[in-house]
Amino acid sequence: MFCHHLKALCAILVTGAFSTHALAGEVNVAVAANFTAPLKAIAVAFEQDTGNTVVPSFGATGQLFAQINNGAPFEVFFSADDTTPAKLEQAGNSVAGSRFTYATGALVLWSAKPGYVDDQGAVLKKNEFKHLSMANPKAAPYGRAASETMDKLGLTDRLKGKIVEGQSITQALQFVSTGNAELGFVALSQVYKDGKITGGSAWLVPESYYQPIKQDALILKKGANNPAAKALTDYLKGPKAQAIIKSYGYKI
Template identity: 50%
Template structure:
């Protein structure tokens, strides 16, 4: 290698390091497990670092309206990113559905939940964990499913509400609630249920859990934020998400 070519290679490497940056990402709690893999692969392929905050979509909406410096939102619904766009807090034209989630009835007890969800039609014994339906789309989907099954009134008094789907899962995982409505991604990895017993709630029982991503105003001039949104559309990101039970719009 000549001195000139060595110098150019060092310059290119230095420029790549200089371009690497952090991106502040607000991520719906149902995405906790896949986001760890996505963030790691994104860092490996782009050099950028996704700094992730997990929580309920409704709470993130309030925080962004109050000036939280998030650059990207990965929501658990499609309504919140659209609302942020209408409010002038998200960059128009950057919103897209990065995944369609699935709801599951789950128990840490491997023998409790049957594959048809018939346990919901039995008299309740113990608590049923759900995410707060006012803040979390998965909680709203759980209430819709119970209503469509005709058992909402029977379970209403037994509900243990978590602020987000992460807390609902913790209630069920700890045994504080024998049953819980969780995101399938919380109990699935590599296409299989990893622990306990689960019933994947049929999609017609609730509104589609279309999860949209959007570039927020603080990220509009940030290459790392734009790169993360591009990565979420890649085959690599979709392969990770598919392993956790997520689906994708047919037109994308």
């Protein structure tokens, strides 16, 4: 009798384990480099709350776009702009109605050295540095915003010989962090946490100096039949994910 009950209990436990496993999914996500830290934090909370696992690939928006068009197995795309997802949508490479703005980013001129960058950005006009880092404007929306800022300040011609260009905003930050450039244009989210710049010195570039960095996400065609893809985009609109996004200096 005891053995019979034990077998029944084991059967229930095994069935339960398989059911839980069956509910958990995995989603392959292409993520614009500026959103690296927030996405990693959101992925942890998402897995805890839903059991689904996020498998991220980080890079410049233009590079990710090319990979998607070349058949990369991404199911959700978090872009650093709104125009690239719109192109995917128009080409029929996404789930209809899934595109939404998940964050609006900000550009900052940053140096790893405390006191090096003043809060008005006058350091640019003084032009006493050897190297200025930024992301490739053709591949990265934050690079484009940096280019627009220099145009606005009338400094493009004066500074072009000093620019060190990263293929993504992550690489642009690395140039400054490692001292290969004294300062650089990076995403605020890369150097900001819980209400303050986390180190060095910075100038928050006025929003009027560049086109708004509206960052859109969508479910790609490859994710159409994956419930975890829909679960992730829904989760991003929820209070827990939005609190994380705001903590990195983004506007919602």
